Amino acid sequence: MKKYMVLSMCVGALLFNAACEKKNEKVDAVEEKEVASADWVEDQLSESNEKVNEIDAKTKQLEQEIAKIKLAVENQQVFKDVPIDHWAYVYVTSLYHQGIVGGVGNNLFAPSQSITRAQAAAMLVRAFQLPLSSKPSVFSDVPDDHLFAREVMTAYEAGFFGGYPNNRFMPSEPMKRKHMAMVLQRAFKLQPNSSIPYSGYKDVNEKTEGAEAIQIISQYGIAQGSNGYFYPDRATTRAEFATFMYRALNLQK
Numbered sequence: 001m002k003k004y005m006v007l008s009m010c011v012g013a014l015l016f017n018a019a020c021e022k023k024n025e026k027v028d029a030v031e032e033k034e035v036a037s038a039d040w041v042e043d044q045l046s047e048s049n050e051k052v053n054e055i056d057a058k059t060k061q062l063e064q065e066i067a068k069i070k071l072a073v074e075n076q077q078v079f080k081d082v083p084i085d086h087w088a089y090v091y092v093t094s095l096y097h098q099g100i101v102g103g104v105g106n107n108l109f110a111p112s113q114s115i116t117r118a119q120a121a122a123m124l125v126r127a128f129q130l131p132l133s134s135k136p137s138v139f140s141d142v143p144d145d146h147l148f149a150r151e152v153m154t155a156y157e158a159g160f161f162g163g164y165p166n167n168r169f170m171p172s173e174p175m176k177r178k179h180m181a182m183v184l185q186r187a188f189k190l191q192p193n194s195s196i197p198y199s200g201y202k203d204v205n206e207k208t209e210g211a212e213a214i215q216i217i218s219q220y221g222i223a224q225g226s227n228g229y230f231y232p233d234r235a236t237t238r239a240e241f242a243t244f245m246y247r248a249l250n251l252q253k
Contacts, residue, residue, distance in 0.1 A: 079109035086111065088239035091246040100126045101242055111239035118148040118171035120180070120241060121155035124187050127245060130154050139169040146171065160187045177223075178210035178232035180241065184222060185213035188248050192216055201230040208232055222247045 077083060082092050088111055095101040100123055104110045115123075125132070133153040137144050142152050152169055155161050160183055163169050175183075184190070192212065196219040204214055214230055217223050222244050225231065236244075 078107075079103055079111075080107045082109050082111055082239075086239075088243050091243040092239060095123075095127075095242050095246055098127075100245065101238075109238065111237060111242075113238050114174035114235035115238045115241045116172050117161070117169065117175050117179075118142075118146075118152055119238070120175050120183065120236075121161060121171075122148050122151040123241065123245060124160055124183070125151045125154045125158075127249060128158070128187070130158060133157055138167060139163060139171075140167045142169045142171050158187070174235035175241070176232065177230065177234050177236050177240075178208065178214060180236045180244065181213040181217050181223065181232075182210040184244060184248055185216050188251065190216050190220055190248075193219055196220070201225050202228045204230050204232060217244070217248075220248075220251060222251075 078093055078096050082089055086092075092101060092109055092111065096103075101109070104113070131154075132150040134150075135153055135157070137146070137149050137153055138156070139152065142149050146152070148171060152161070152171060156163070156169070161169070192215070198215050198219050201214070201218075204211055208214070210232065214223075214232065218225075218230075223230075223240075
């Protein structure tokens with residue numbers, strides 16, 4: 001009798017363990033299903049984001065084309081080297097009519113030419129409609145009779161620009177893209193925003209001069225790189241600077 005009781009207890013224990021294992025297998029299966037579901041949701045979100053980005057890009061392209069047509073209808077072509085099919089036509093033409101940019105003579109804008117630090121200072125002063133400084137130049141390489149002396153001093157006093165060692169401004173130096181980012185970030189008082197995604201650039205790291213400013217203007221859509229590169233040491237062209245200015249100004253509207 002005792003043998004049957006012991007045998008029954010053993011069988012019961014085995015059945016109980018088997019039931020527990022089966023229950024655990026079900027739990028594991030549910031967990032695996034839940035994990036798979038989470039991955040599926042992640043994939044769907046990724047696909048949705050890609051589609052949204054594609055739609056945004058197409059919308060911006062359409063808006064650009066509409067703006068071109070509107071400008072072309074309302075105004076005659078301003079610069080011979082910035083026709084309606086030029087990628088910066090809207091930006092350059094719009095800023096021209098706002099009195100922010102000018103040409104280089106002979107109805108030319110020279111869009112591919114590097115913009116100098118003095119020219120960039122003048123554009124910013126016009127954009128913000130700042131009264132021109134009447135103070136003498138503090139820079140050894142910007143005499144008071146320099147073409148942009150008052151604009152340089154105005155931009156300097158506004159905190160847009162800094163100088164170089166030995167009281168130099170280097171007015172004729174092409175403005176590098178990293179310096180352009182720093183100047184625009186200061187001028188428009190743009191702050192970091194953790195809610196805006198930033199994928200970074202292959203040629204920009206924490207040691208890059210102006211890295212934070214590059215991140216900020218990229219987050220706000222003022223400037224983008226190309227194929228994952230920002231080219232921080234490359235000179236900014238006149239068309240590029242007009243484009244960045246146009247976008248930055250439109251952030252305030």
